[in-house]
Amino acid sequence: MKTWKKIGLVLLFILIVCCIWLYPKYKMVNLTMHLFDEDKIVTNFRSFDSIWPVSVLEAPSNKHIYSEGTPLNLPESFQFEGKDYNIQNFIEDSWTTGLLVIQNDSIVYENYYLGNTESTRNISWSMAKSFISALTGIAIEEGHINSIEEYVEVYVPELKGTAYEGVRIKDVLQMSTGVKFNEDYADFFSDINRWGRGFAMGNSQDKFAATLEREVEPGTVCHYVSINTHVLGMILKRATGKTITEYMQDKLYNPLGMEYDGYWLLDGTNMEMVLGGLNLTLRDYAKAGSLFLHHGFLNGKQIVSEDWVKASTTPDAPHVQPGNEFGYGYQWWIPKSEQGEYMAMGVYGQYIYINPTTKTVIVKLSANPKYNESSYVPSSDFSTLEFFRAIALPFQENEKDEDLISIVE
Template identity: 25%
Template sequence: MTKRAFPAALAAALIASLALPAASGAQADAPRDELLERRWESLIAGGYEPLTIPVDWYDPLALVKGAPAPFAVPAADQSTIAPTALAAAAAWAEAQNSTALIVAVDGTPVFERYWQGSGRDTRFNPQSMSKTVTALLVGTAIARGEIASVDQPVETWLTEWRGQPRGRITLRQMLHMASGLEQGDAGMGYAISLDNPVVRHSLGSDNNALPLSLQPVGPAGERFDYNNQVNQLLGIILKRASGQDYETLLSERIWQKLGLADAAVPLDRPGGNAVTSCCILSRPIDWLRIGGLFLNDGMHDGEPIVPAGWIAAMTAPSPAYRGYGFQVWSGNQSIGGERPPGVPLVPWQSEAFVDPATVILHGHGGQRVYIVPSRRLVIVRAARQWPDAWDDALLPNLLARGTLTP
């Protein structure tokens, strides 16, 4: 069977079994979408869920051209993290089905370990960690005057909504995941069926149709409601504000400036729209430099990637949920008690962070970047399987406590 793209913006929705029959019923009269049909057939035939989809299965892809620059090599006698802490972190990461664990101090990798046949140049799917990159790109648009303010109403760019209540939602409220918009799943939740509009959207040939159809279900700004489709709306806004495709913005404004290797993003159809809420197919080590932006007020090698103060704005607590900023998790989350069953949306940690300013880039299946500002630490973890018992405090706290004082 020919491989077809699966834009996995519904990542969390594919936790359940995929051995379901193709739906007819409610969608029998929908216009035929051959790409949707072939992707659905391929999804079922492969028995895939987002973590098990091979990176080379995505098609079509848009190149995110990089400009790879080497990473610094630490001096052998200048380790700033106790070897016992690094060994314990690696042992736990391996036991949790990790494919990569990489640790950097002040931008220099001090530990790099791969498992399950992976290596430095093996691409992975960071899943929803990609959402944080979308917010970084909003910062670049503000720096260039393409967007004047995050308090502008989204009807400025989403002209289809002009004069409607949803048009008055602000960019800030979307960045905070407090848009008040519906999920778009017609009440079907995580049901893996072609009757579910989110499934049809995620496998179909138009990434923009479903997000642009969303209607308000509550006041904007009042309730935190994590929504993949809202991030796709941010991607539409970026494209319309800048006049450039998402993959071009990603390449020219972040990837090349950070000295990262070539990456790729899935498209809904040849020459079509990029997925923005997930799936920047890339090397785990390159996320060290993305994390480094949170240590250096958006600077890299003396150059501003985002405007001064944008990182502080991204990580500031939102009114609707203090643990979330602009498409990024910041500070302590759900602490202690029993670990939530299944797949908790809010990151769970067994104890408070050693550094309460710890930042988390959070992706389906335990894809993580942790930034620990007080220790100048960036930690990257990648996986292709769910961990057995993930604890979001363990790696950052273990390595923070193991950091040697000068």
Template identity: 35%
Template sequence: MDVDRYMEAQRVSGFLVLKDGFVVLERYGLCRTVNDKWDSQSVTKSVTSILVGAAIQDGYIKSLDSLVTDYVHELKGSAYDGVTIRHLLTMTSGVKWNEDWNDPNSDACVELFSGGFVDGVDPTVAYMRGVSRADQAGAKFVYKTAETNLAGVLLSNAIDRSLSEYLSEKLWQPYGMENDAFWRVNSAGHEFGGLGICMSLRDYARIGQFMLEGGMAGDRQVLPPGWVADATNVRVTFEPESEEAESGLAGYGYSWWVLKNGYAALGHAGQAIFVYPQDRVVVAINSVWPEAQIEDNRKKRGAFVEALRAEAVAQQP
């Protein structure tokens, strides 16, 4: 299958390959152009993780082992007592959760579409303080979009400004992003930490390159030294028969998926940033996969991205 056939079959709106920071291939489909934005879905989680690292570097957050309730006081006395920021970023808080987006009564759907402030409390916080505990904190990985939404609220409280402002200050401006971006907000006007950043394809790729360069923006250390290695190392190991392992994922870091030879930010319906540090390669890709074809398309994307990586490595300097 050549590139054109793959893009048509997989409903790809664009992909871009960087090698050593230079574009080696860039293509668009579905009438998209170089400046058009695309919803990142859960790729946003990895961006929120970057901002948590920046807040630690800036001294707004003490450490990943700080308690969630130290920054979100309304959660005191809830299932989040004793839960750390590290637990949020690794999806190991131990709270009971249902992430089934096809069930309108699931925790994920109810939390996302909940109303505005509840007695002056952000709707994400209001919902999460009512969940129960299923496991000991740190014991089990359960994917929970709401916990990255909660990490966003925590982060906003710590920095005392919006996530959009902080993202602009720490990454968009100093790293020279090409286009403005948009970030969806909840009914209370707060950004969703777990989804909703809309940006151009080249700026997707720049996020990967920023990570590849160790969290530096020019001569500015945006992330703590060693943060990228820590965030993209295996913090959660998947069982061999798990859905994640069968998809070729080696583990989960701080809101980054760990690959056998790199790491990735992954979002629903085919949004992704793949980073291969040893090869100095970044692949950004956006798609719109039909719900029924997601599992099959994920496997086909893996083969496609691996072919792009191999070809980029084979290119002469």
């Protein structure tokens, strides 16, 4: 009888240990399964560090604080596809959690919604890709990466024999790897959702990237594959000898003078979720926009080379040109425009909009549970673009007036 009691106690101990080990994974999987539920999405988007392992980006002592400009009254409405939309209704209907307008380097509009505040760190989703692009440009400038014409396997030899062998770094930057991938968030069985469930279980993103297959010739078709950005992260990590967090802390976070601590989500191998796991405040996202608006120069320093900023935001091949759809640069979205606009975009309504003509940066964070409803206008990237243009347009007129005054003087 004593033997059976001992066996029972051992089994109970093993069960308790297993439960302790599995519970964090259960919490992450459960969060993933209910991440976009209407009654949870807002809280989830600002609470990842309470569930997930993270690596912290520490706010430097030399913070860049935006000055306060003349307060902006948002326009009453904007037009999209021949219809008028009330701006305040659009803000509400797209589940906006933060909206910031920077004009000539000053804050002219800042508002928070649905419980977010100035210090709330919100998930970037794919806006993170534009930060990774900037880090890639810095790594090239510093000589860690020789050229974007090099093949992926030069820096990540474990991807030999996979869909990424023979793919140029430039093709990865331009989402033109030829990799077969389904990025449909509404499809439970899509590749992006398979990846998401694996990430929640702590699986290696490196190993997932190695499983993907080739569909078309690299450098010929722009097809959005989030894992491409993970491959850029693998290249950066190998080339610099630093984690993404360490390299970003030194090369972007400190020089930009971020106001608050930020963080990256980590997988089970402690690799950052570079394709969309950055969490920053509204104002700190804006600093990336200000950096690119000023051609890579901010706070008295050339942080990213001017050539890289130009190349990143200029589609240079037929298959990445804007038309009925957005064009694509080096991890930046390029709309058809006469004003040189470009955007960082993330699913469920995350945007950094930059208009070099009007000198405007707009950041919009959201938690839109209707994002996958294609007929729902507030979920459209194109309606949001027109929303941004309606805000920026008056500044274009102001710039013209100032130019006229300077000519007269």
